[in-house]
Amino acid sequence: MIEFRSVTYAFDDVPVLEDVSLTIGDGEFVVLAGANGSGKTTLLRHCNGLVTPDSGTVLVDGTPVTEDLVAARSSVGMVFQHPRDQFVAATVGADVAFGPENLGLERAEIDRRVADALEAVNMAGREDERIDHLSGGEQSRVAIAGALAMAPTHLVLDEPFTGLDDPARRSVLSRLEALSEDGTGILLATHDLRDVLDLADRVVAMRDGAVAIDDSPDRALEALSDFEVRVPER
Numbered sequence: 001m002i003e004f005r006s007v008t009y010a011f012d013d014v015p016v017l018e019d020v021s022l023t024i025g026d027g028e029f030v031v032l033a034g035a036n037g038s039g040k041t042t043l044l045r046h047c048n049g050l051v052t053p054d055s056g057t058v059l060v061d062g063t064p065v066t067e068d069l070v071a072a073r074s075s076v077g078m079v080f081q082h083p084r085d086q087f088v089a090a091t092v093g094a095d096v097a098f099g100p101e102n103l104g105l106e107r108a109e110i111d112r113r114v115a116d117a118l119e120a121v122n123m124a125g126r127e128d129e130r131i132d133h134l135s136g137g138e139q140s141r142v143a144i145a146g147a148l149a150m151a152p153t154h155l156v157l158d159e160p161f162t163g164l165d166d167p168a169r170r171s172v173l174s175r176l177e178a179l180s181e182d183g184t185g186i187l188l189a190t191h192d193l194r195d196v197l198d199l200a201d202r203v204v205a206m207r208d209g210a211v212a213i214d215d216s217p218d219r220a221l222e223a224l225s226d227f228e229v230r231v232p233e234r
């Protein structure tokens with residue numbers, strides 16, 4: 001479980017998160033919505049200690065992130081908004097293998113995870129391609145594969161579908177759905193709820209750094225008309 005307890009955070013005295021309390025249970029699929037600048041990315045970056053609260057606590061499986069960064073970073077897989085920031089190797093296969101290699105896994109298991117993660121993002125068999133020769137959408141898919149290959153207990157994704165074509169988006173969504181059914185907690189920030197609402201257990205919407213809605217998708221949908229997000233027509 002990931003738990004935010006009364007988290008407050010400011011950039012240079014400008015409040016960005018105000019008293020945010022939120023839990024993402026194991027196997028729960030939580031969609032995070034909200035206008036530009038409402039604090040979503042800042043909130044997500046607390047999950048692995050890239051940002052630390054001014055007050056309040058973020059716990060991963062009961063342990064404060066600030067007390068055990070290594071544990072938080074191995075159990076929370078992060079997919080960032082700008083995938084270029086995330087690459088550590090020159091080729092697709094080497095990059096996706098980097099995390100599992102650091103876990104000290106056997107080569108066969110690493111290769112299996114890399115192949116499986118690339119399949120989940122519709123890039124099966126493209127291990128040897130250079131990352132800097134890929135399109136923006138393909139690079140985003142490699143970043144997602146890198147997080148999947150770690151087989152983390154929790155997955156945190158910041159606008160993961162930006163630039164993905166329909167087949168890739170559907171493939172990633174179906175993998176996220178399967179992972180959530182198998183117990184992975186998922187926190188996914190997006191401006192477009194059309195594809196994810198059916199998969200979500202809860203929708204959290206932020207406004208000016210505070211949680212304004214935390215409800216079931218059906219109930220949240222009614223209240224979301226005030227938010228700058230795309231919602232499915234019902």
Ligand SMILES: Nc1ncnc2c1ncn2[C@@H]1O[C@H](COP(=O)(O)OP(=O)(O)OP(=O)(O)O)[C@@H](O)[C@H]1O
Nearest residue numbers: 011012016034035036037038039040041042043081
């Ligand atoms: N490094 C920074 N220094 C100062 N202010 C920042 C910094 N990063 C973010 N902010 C401010 O914090 C607020 C929240 O930003 P954040 O990126 O968390 O919002 P968001 O909801 O993820 O937005 P978007 O939908 O555009 O991704 C914004 O007002 C932003 O200007």
